[in-house]
Amino acid sequence: xxxxxxxxxxxxxxxxxxxxxxxxxxxxxxxxxxxxxxxxxxxxxxxxxxxxxxxxxxxxxxxxxxxxxxxxx
Numbered sequence: 001x002x003x004x005x006x007x008x009x010x011x012x013x014x015x016x017x018x019x020x021x022x023x024x025x026x027x028x029x030x031x032x033x034x035x036x037x038x039x040x041x042x043x044x045x046x047x048x049x050x051x052x053x054x055x056x057x058x059x060x061x062x063x064x065x066x067x068x069x070x071x072x073x
Contacts, residue, residue: 010042012059028058 017038024033033039033053040059043051054062 010044013041013043015039015041015053024053026055026058027052028054028062031055 015038017036020033020035020037020039023035024039025031026033026039033055038056040054040056041051042054042059
């Protein structure tokens with residue numbers, strides 16, 4: 001599946017729980033995605049080495065989130 005995102009296209013792949021052999025950090029919520037947990041991986045076409053692993057919900061709601069680390073005042 002190809003998505004336009006952040007001024008470039010990314011390929012989004014679904015990772016099944018049996019395929020998730022290691023833990024990752026989700027850039028949407030900064031929480032761990034434990035090994036054995038289904039999730040998505042977003043791979044930018046222009047820079048595949050910059051791929052990121054996301055929780056399903058975080059990816060779906062990425063446009064509504066504030067940048068990570070920002071706080072409500």
